[in-house]
Amino acid sequence: MTQRVELATVMDRLAVDGLVTEYAVAVDDGDWEAYRGLFTADGRADYRSAGGIEGDAAHIAEWLARSMQLFPMRQHLIVNRRVRFGILDQDTGDTARVQADYINPMRFATPDGASPGADGGSTAPDFVCGGRYAFGLVRTDDGWRLREVVVQEKWRRTPVPASS
Numbered sequence: 001m002t003q004r005v006e007l008a009t010v011m012d013r014l015a016v017d018g019l020v021t022e023y024a025v026a027v028d029d030g031d032w033e034a035y036r037g038l039f040t041a042d043g044r045a046d047y048r049s050a051g052g053i054e055g056d057a058a059h060i061a062e063w064l065a066r067s068m069q070l071f072p073m074r075q076h077l078i079v080n081r082r083v084r085f086g087i088l089d090q091d092t093g094d095t096a097r098v099q100a101d102y103i104n105p106m107r108f109a110t111p112d113g114a115s116p117g118a119d120g121g122s123t124a125p126d127f128v129c130g131g132r133y134a135f136g137l138v139r140t141d142d143g144w145r146l147r148e149v150v151v152q153e154k155w156r157r158t159p160v161p162a163s164s
Contacts, residue, residue, distance in 0.1 A: 015144050016083055016096050016137055024076035030068055032061040040138060040145045050153035073107035078133065098135040129156035
């Protein structure tokens with residue numbers, strides 16, 4: 001492998017890693033316009049294993065915007081990223097697969113709609129889930145974009161009901 005090819009591979013890895021990070025930040029910040037912009041025109045996401053839906057990026061962004069109102073505090077941590085570049089329809093190196101683990105602590109909205117901790121109360125997460133993402137990416141004229149996101153939730157911890 002030449003130095004030029006090695007450098008291009010490193011640059012692609014950095015770009016793909018950055019896209020996965022932008023995905024997490026868009027969801028955590030509730031920036032649904034940015035979320036939609038991370039996908040190809042035919043991009044899709046599948047959140048069914050976590051109790052969600054599957055569909056095109058625009059439809060998923062609308063669903064997430066409604067669903068995430070329950071959790072005004074959320075922070076995706078996406079780790080153990082495994083990046084593999086591939087071939088799509090005889091194109092060399094223009095696709096990538098990323099498999100990455102996640103942990104996602106969240107806090108439920110308060111009954112009065114205030115943000116957690118606004119009244120000096122706890123901001124500790126009361127809902128935490130974890131699992132694995134499978135990202136399918138493709139190189140476009142605008143750079144790397146998501147073609148597919150599949151969530152495989154493996155576990156969750158929810159609030160323990162108060163005992164009577």
